């Protein structure tokens with residue numbers, strides 16, 4: 168059996184900063200600051216600064232940050248929220264949980280983010296907001312999206328779960344809309360060692376409302392202005408994130424190096440399409456996603472060669488059983504529908520050695536050289 172090439176390597180990631188992480192964990196234990204506390208407060212200040220936002224409200228996970236943001240925006244029953252047809256389900260299940268109706272928009276043909284033309288087409292008098300997702304680490308077309316939002320007085324909630332530090336025309340994602348949500352799930356570009364999330368905003372009222380809602384409806388002990396939820400960041404995760412923040416820019420460069428190498432070694436293969444970077448974007452490569460008509464065959468071949476791959480995501484949101492009630496047909500979202508059977512995510516993580524990248528590409532070349540289209 169050939170040496171395994173993992174999709175991600177969280178063990179190598181931990182080893183690269185083991186002493187610091189262990190020290191940070193020890194500090195939380197000694198201070199018994201398990202839920203919120205000084206490490207969480209420090210993280211919120213640090214993260215707001217890194218994301219170039221005035222306020223950061225931390226919470227239990229990225230899904231909650233979307234929900235909390237929508238509750239603070241005042242989302243209500245009868246309202247409609249626009250979201251891309253291809254994303255992780257958190258983006259849209261939280262719209263429903265906040266009480267509004269999910270309205271799907273197809274993604275663009277060449278990139279995997281929400282199509283501004285679809286946004287225009289789906290706006291009704293019930294539409295209140297847009298959730299662009301910077302999928303795989305590349306910004307959606309925020310220039311056009313912000314123009315549309317302004318024209319129609321819609322709020323914009325950026326789902327930045329996969330795109331920490333990505334930019335569009337030199338501006339960092341998360342700073343375009345009213346509010347941005349982030350996930351620190353362990354495999355994300357900035358990951359905790361458990362679940363964690365945050366929302367950032369420049370609007371103080373929104374930040375206060377989000378903090379209140381996430382903490383049982385009140386920030387002062389014994390006072391509950393509204394009913395809220397319990398979604399707090401714990402001290403261990405905050406201390407770990409505080410260690411990791413300073414490395415994020417370097418890890419992003421490593422991801423960019425690997426992505427460039429993939430594109431260099433894979434472009435020119437007939438039948439395989441490397442990812443496109445839209446003009447003006449700096450991609451942070453949470454995932455490196457190729458497209459091919461022979462996706463399932465290629466994935467099976469790579470598995471035989473002991474190369475792990477992933478499909479993100481194999482069923483576009485409108486076609487999931489969870490959204491059966493909306494009665495969508497494949498032709499309603501032609502790009503998302505085509506992509507779901509063509510996309511394949513290749514291994515990418517900051518510690519990935521170049522020899523692994525080369526081997527993945529060699530295996531892919533071998534696949535196209537030695538197998539025939541069925």
Ligand SMILES: *Cc1c(COP(=O)(O)O)cnc(C)c1O
Pocket residue numbers: 228229230231254255257258300326328329349350351352362363364
């Ligand atoms: C990971 C992710 C989320 C949710 O984050 P969790 O921390 O896992 O709850 C939301 N949106 C997108 C696009 C994601 O990839």
